Amino acid sequence: MVNIVVAGGAGRMGRMLIREVAAAEGVALSAVLVRPGHDWVGRDAGAAMGGADLGVTVTDDAVEAFATAQAVIDFTTPEATVDYAGLAAQARAVHVIGTTGFAPEDLQKLSAAARHAPIVRAGNMSLGVNLLTQLVRQVAAALDEDYDIEVVEAHHNRKVDAPSGTALMLGEAAAAGRGVALHDVSDRGRDGMTGARRRGAIGFSAIRGGDIIGEHDVVFAGPGERVILRHKADDRGIFARGAVKAALWGQTQPPGEYDMIDVLGLR
Ligand SMILES: NC(=O)C1=CN([C@@H]2O[C@H](COP(=O)(O)OP(=O)(O)OC[C@H]3O[C@@H](n4cnc5c(N)ncnc54)[C@H](OP(=O)(O)O)[C@@H]3O)[C@@H](O)[C@H]2O)C=CC1
Numbered sequence: 001m002v003n004i005v006v007a008g009g010a011g012r013m014g015r016m017l018i019r020e021v022a023a024a025e026g027v028a029l030s031a032v033l034v035r036p037g038h039d040w041v042g043r044d045a046g047a048a049m050g051g052a053d054l055g056v057t058v059t060d061d062a063v064e065a066f067a068t069a070q071a072v073i074d075f076t077t078p079e080a081t082v083d084y085a086g087l088a089a090q091a092r093a094v095h096v097i098g099t100t101g102f103a104p105e106d107l108q109k110l111s112a113a114a115r116h117a118p119i120v121r122a123g124n125m126s127l128g129v130n131l132l133t134q135l136v137r138q139v140a141a142a143l144d145e146d147y148d149i150e151v152v153e154a155h156h157n158r159k160v161d162a163p164s165g166t167a168l169m170l171g172e173a174a175a176a177g178r179g180v181a182l183h184d185v186s187d188r189g190r191d192g193m194t195g196a197r198r199r200g201a202i203g204f205s206a207i208r209g210g211d212i213i214g215e216h217d218v219v220f221a222g223p224g225e226r227v228i229l230r231h232k233a234d235d236r237g238i239f240a241r242g243a244v245k246a247a248l249w250g251q252t253q254p255p256g257e258y259d260m261i262d263v264l265g266l267r
Pocket residue numbers: 007008009010011012013014033034035036038075076077080097098099100101122123124125126165239
């Protein structure tokens with residue numbers, strides 16, 4: 001049995017993860033970790049969510065929670081995730097990171113932690129999006145720069161980062177297909193007199209509204225035609241189930257940095 005801590009348990013993804021981990025086979029929900037001082041601390045996790053007791057008390061003590069865990073599933077904030085990466089590494093627990101919006105210096109800290117225990121990180125943990133990245137790479141390799149690539153994403157009005165982690169994954173895949181580095185061709189800030197579109201650019205745009213779970217289009221707009229590859233998330237369970245799969249997969253891996261392409265065997 002793999003003991004899993006859900007970090008960020010009171011969040012949208014955290015609540016979904018508590019349900020999925022509690023229901024999944026081969027894993028046990030060993031702790032639910034929330035922001036220090038959160039009003040869920042000390043309560044049963046199931047009752048805190050308005051359901052039946054799960055027999056797991058919510059805590060804000062990460063060191064104690066990680067001490068008996070084999071995996072930490074973390075959908076929180078970049079700041080919290082960087083802190084938890086150090087603690088998970090000390091506990092030699094697999095750290096499954098769904099959090100998005102990292103700065104380059106955060107990613108360096110995650111790489112340092114991954115020298116001691118496996119980290120699985122992906123901006124999207126669903127099977128569908130990870131498969132889509134492979135398709136995007138293939139289409140980008142097949143179509144030349146006469147086809148302008150645009151990544152369009154839509155999310156709920158509480159999302160704090162843009163472009164989404166998924167949009168960046170899709171942009172990276174398109175750039176890899178074209179044999180270029182995304183940071184050399186990325187166009188993220190159109191406003192005002194932008195001038196004509198730069199040939200070879202990969203553009204990003206973001207819609208924020210309502211309760212949209214997550215929608216991503218990769219548009220290849222060419223002369224007289226458009227190819228559009230699309231993913232729509234209808235249920236956050238797809239991300240949570242991917243994260244549980246990653247926690248189990250990571251148990252047999254040496255320390256290092258991995259993603260869902262590794263977990264799903266899609267590379
Ligand atoms: N990779 C993937 O497949 C997916 C990734 N995500 C990403 O996951 C992240 C979370 O998304 P979502 O659940 O919608 O966001 P929420 O804001 O609903 O949840 C984040 C939770 O983390 C909590 N938190 C903040 N700091 C800490 C801390 N130090 N310790 C423990 N908990 C903490 C917040 O608490 P409080 O509000 O009290 O501060 C909040 O409850 C985002 O970065 C999002 O982009 C989302 C879906 C899928």
